Amino acid sequence: MTTSPKPINLALQGGGSHGALTWGVLDRLLEDPRLAIREVSGTSAGAMNAVVLADGFQRAGAEGARAALGRFWKAVSDAARFSPMRRSLWDRLWGRHSLDHSPGYLMFEGLGRIFSPYDLNPLGINPLRDLLLANVDFGRVNACDRIRVHVTATNVRTGRARVFSRGEVTADAVLASACLPQMSPAVEIDGEAYWDGGFSGNPALQPLVESEHPDILLVQINPMIRHAVPRSAREIINRVNEISFNASLLKELRALNLVQRLMAMEGVEPGAKRSAFLHLIHVDDDVQDLAASSKLNAEWDYLELLFDRGRRWADTWLAANFDALGARSTFDLDELFEEPRLRPAGTVRLVEMGEDPALRSGGRSGR
Numbered sequence: 001m002t003t004s005p006k007p008i009n010l011a012l013q014g015g016g017s018h019g020a021l022t023w024g025v026l027d028r029l030l031e032d033p034r035l036a037i038r039e040v041s042g043t044s045a046g047a048m049n050a051v052v053l054a055d056g057f058q059r060a061g062a063e064g065a066r067a068a069l070g071r072f073w074k075a076v077s078d079a080a081r082f083s084p085m086r087r088s089l090w091d092r093l094w095g096r097h098s099l100d101h102s103p104g105y106l107m108f109e110g111l112g113r114i115f116s117p118y119d120l121n122p123l124g125i126n127p128l129r130d131l132l133l134a135n136v137d138f139g140r141v142n143a144c145d146r147i148r149v150h151v152t153a154t155n156v157r158t159g160r161a162r163v164f165s166r167g168e169v170t171a172d173a174v175l176a177s178a179c180l181p182q183m184s185p186a187v188e189i190d191g192e193a194y195w196d197g198g199f200s201g202n203p204a205l206q207p208l209v210e211s212e213h214p215d216i217l218l219v220q221i222n223p224m225i226r227h228a229v230p231r232s233a234r235e236i237i238n239r240v241n242e243i244s245f246n247a248s249l250l251k252e253l254r255a256l257n258l259v260q261r262l263m264a265m266e267g268v269e270p271g272a273k274r275s276a277f278l279h280l281i282h283v284d285d286d287v288q289d290l291a292a293s294s295k296l297n298a299e300w301d302y303l304e305l306l307f308d309r310g311r312r313w314a315d316t317w318l319a320a321n322f323d324a325l326g327a328r329s330t331f332d333l334d335e336l337f338e339e340p341r342l343r344p345a346g347t348v349r350l351v352e353m354g355e356d357p358a359l360r361s362g363g364r365s366g367r
Contacts, residue, residue, distance in 0.1 A: 005036035006325045007213040011203045014044025014178065014196070014245070015221045016295030017076075020303040022049050022219050023069050024310020025281055030062040032318060038213050041150040041163075041204050043197035046219075047177040048072070048132070050149045051169060055136045058144040072135045073303055079131055080298035084108075087297065097302045098291030100234065105293055112182045124185045128178065132171045141169050152197035152204040153177045156186050161200035161248070163207055198245040205252045209276050215325050220282035222246055227288060238292035257333035277324070280331040281317045
């Protein structure tokens with residue numbers, strides 16, 4: 001007897017080049033015929049992954065989506081070949097992927113503390129626009145009847161999240177979702193200015209909670225917890241940014257936790273309408289080595305390294321949690337808010353999975 005694929009909704013975080021982790025996760029999920037992706041909510045790099053996924057799927061199904069994601073991330077790397085923000089010779093020799101010692105990165109970091117993007121880029125030129133338009137047919141994204149896409153941006157004036165859904169998903173919406181105010185002028189849509197969606201929803205869970213399909217799989221690529229207390233000025237700034245971009249997600253998770261508690265008190269059965277089964281793909285210990293500056297590193301070897309790591313995350317999660325889909329949550333929200341350490345069910349350190357040590361030193365595993 002043929003079993004129907006299990007429907008699942010995805011929530012994809014932003015994180016610059018670290019979005020290649022999500023690319024790896026998506027590639028593995030799309031490879032599994034037991035799953036049917038129904039809705040995707042994405043912010044910043046998560047929004048880019050979402051629209052590329054839907055476009056490719058509308059064109060040629062799961063294999064079309066996998067191919068489209070691969071082409072997109074290769075195009076990202078190709079477009080960055082002549083970027084002045086490159087790794088220093090020292091970092092290359094030591095196999096480090098951060099840009100902390102990159103002269104180009106340090107120059108732009110210094111300029112960004114004195115001048116605004118309106119000073120440095122008065123014409124509002126954004127190379128991501130050409131990249132998106134060359135790789136995504138937004139007509140197909142909005143017409144996709146199998147996968148519904150939601151893209152989140154932050155209204156600059158009100159500070160509130162705006163979620164762009166079917167019929168509203170455009171290149172401008174995705175650029176707004178990825179607009180870091182220190183690097184790019186605000187993106188105007190319908191007379192309103194928007195910044196990165198991470199300030200208000202990273203990613204937004206509400207559209208998925210309202211879905212008819214109860215399973216929500218959060219792909220988290222930003223560390224919720226840092227084991228070491230930041231000491232240097234850069235480390236402190238980076239940690240402040242991580243906390244800021246995780247704050248909106250924590251608020252939504254806390255609200256969802258409260259709703260689940262109330263429903264349990266009222267005797268509402270799990271899986272009933274307006275309830276959700278929450279799942280998480282994230283390996284806390286395995287993002288500790290990802291420097292914040294490496295979010296701007298688009299070298300192909302680095303993107304492939306992250307891709308391989310993301311596929312391993314998804315492979316481990318599926319092996320441990322597939323049977324729970326449609327039946328129960330595998331991410332314990334009580335544990336998230338009560339315990340000092342994030343260790344969701346079904347996630348393990350990659351070193352515990354027999355990870356190739358070459359990944360740590362910058363080598364590649366084949367695919």
